[in-house]
Amino acid sequence: MEKRVIDEQSSTKDIFAVEYYEEHAVEFIAETQKLKMDAFYEMFEKYIRPGNMILDLGSGSGRDSKYFHDRGYEVVAIDPSLAMCSATKKYAGVEVINCKANEIEWVDYFDGIWASASLLHVPYAEMKATLYTVMRALKPNGIMYFSVKKGQTQRLDEGRLYTDYSENSITELLTGLDIVQIEHIWESNDVRNQDKKWINVLVKRKKNDK
DSSP states (O other): OOEEEEOTTSOOTTOSOHHHHHHTHHHHHHHHTTOOOHHHHHHHHTSOOTTOEEEEESOTTSHHHHHHHHTTOEEEEEESOHHHHHHHHHHHOOEEEEOOGGGOOOOSOEEEEEETTOGGGSOHHHHHHHHHHHHHTEEEEEEEEEEEEBSSOEEEETTEEEEOBOHHHHHHHHHTOTTEEEEEEEEEEOSSOTTSEEEEEEEEEOTTOO
């Protein structure tokens, strides 16, 4: 398995290979589509209600889009992989757009954004700008959930860039964004591997950020 640490100053352009998800679509969908995310849904749903507009950012297998759609939310999904877009459309039956997080153009549109294990591929140098773009898609006071792997490095793993964070480093990053109000940051075990840890984040778009 290819793993190496990438220096923060190194060029990370195009390291995140969408081709990985195209080539491993069947395997990835089988591994993730039935994972139990109830505890995380529960945290997110404290801030939203059925009928609200939800963006599933990095929809992957369509697992979360289906959950929210079936619960009565209006769901739009995006993913940079065409294979994942197709999987989401087939499994969840929601509107799906093929694009990356930093390419979205919505402003003041969604009540909630769900980004489970998707922003972890964004290079550290681009994370603040990407989060700003994504948060602008929320209505003022809207809520966003995202998760990243716990760690201290940028690294390549089988052709995919991962940017890992600690609770302190993600807090420091978010504190530098005027648009963000931190609601809750917590650590959890990986639902597939109890030895691996994740950092989970709930943030609101500030009401008066304009």
